[in-house]
Amino acid sequence: MPAEGRLAAGARLALTTFTTVPVRAGRIDRAVAGTAMALAPAVGALLGAVLAGVLLVTGGFAPPLVAAGVTVGTSALLTRGLHLDGLADTVDALGSYRRGPAALEIMKKPDVGPFGVTALVVVLLVQAAVLAELAERSALATLAAVVTATATGRLGVGVACRRGLPAARPDGLGALVAGTVGPPALAAGTVAVALLALAAVPDRPWQGPLVVAAALATAVWLLRHVVRRLGGITGDVLGATVEVVTTLVYLGLVLSG
Template sequence: MPDGLRLALTTFTVLPVRAGRVDRAAAATAMGLAPLVGAGLGAVVGGAVALLHAAGAPGLVAGAAGVGLAALLTRGLHLDGLADTVDGLGSYRSGAAALEIMKRPDIGPFGVVALVVALLLQAAALAGLTGREAVLAAVAALGTGRLAVAWSCRRGVPSARPDGLGALVAGTVGGPALALGTVLVAAAAVPAVPGRPWQGPAAVAAGLAASGLLVRHAVRRFGGITGDVLGAAVEVATSLALLVLVLR
């Protein structure tokens, strides 16, 4: 557990945690704990958005600052993964050829559009949330994003490469950990929309469904998951969860 927690924190945050043992056993624990790390990040991001709103900042400024803080706290790795994955899928190539495109340091037009849409959607959604609602929605959405990673690493999902993060975590998360993580995130999402207790869990389900379709398509095209695909799953699930949470 200690090694898995350290790996979860070093993988999903910028916290200067001393590295522990890194193997598939620790990876299984880390991916299972990912939703809790995401919820913690959400509390920080949502709290910042709420404080900016209370200080008189315009809604879009508060939302954009929240998205920027989320990127800072995660080194922007998930956004980079989204851009690379969409570039690989948009190339209409498969297997090694698509993976080679994803390894390039530049971002193509598909990746740019994906980043712009995700960032605008998240910032605009957070812009309309204040106080307690901002905190609860961010906890639910960012928790959903990391829960999507756990589902992407479930048993039976292969790695596209023999090395890298995908090879370390692919197929490591079992059913009990997935069930527990899903129940906890859905429960945390219940109070995110006052007067509509069903809407929070619906947002979690929408985020997981969207990221699941993306990962399924990526596995078909690339042969498995990579670290970039996991990053893309985070951003897609987070964006869709926020979208559903602000629907009225």
């Protein structure tokens, strides 16, 4: 496929994978999937801009915590709740202390166990609390912080799909995207997100890029543990990575020095 065609198909796949935007997916193969995963931070930035708008507009007539709750709910709606579902399934599998196929079988079950419920509650509470704090900052700082967090969360997907990490199953999303993102795409995404992060904490511009780096480093460590336990990545692992990295960035951006 020509480079331009692969880019367009990758953009469509990224939108349909990470949002509910009604875009028809074109050709899907590993090359296109790799492009989609590399473009995930850009999709995250667009989503973050929408969520920041929801937070700022709702915060104009409602208390900050209410505005934060509406924003968290909007995020779940715009992503079909898939990342939250992936988080719950992944934590349940890891919490079972089982390995390989036995752990993967737990991830396929439709119910959510106590570990998964706890993870969802903690992540949603932290995100809502941070967004309530961000709602009281300047509009520019709020926009930069939300865009940074959502873009970095999707950059975590690229980290999970980097070359060298296998898929846990021979089929499914994990098998399609595992090992498809090369170092140049990761480097470009990291630089772009770090530049966005400079405006997230206006009085300490170094804090945003540092938080981004720390969250991605944590994702690398967690993914190594997941691969040891599960044998590779899955679609659920990608969703869990999005939520964990996003939450870590949100948390880091409101910590005071």
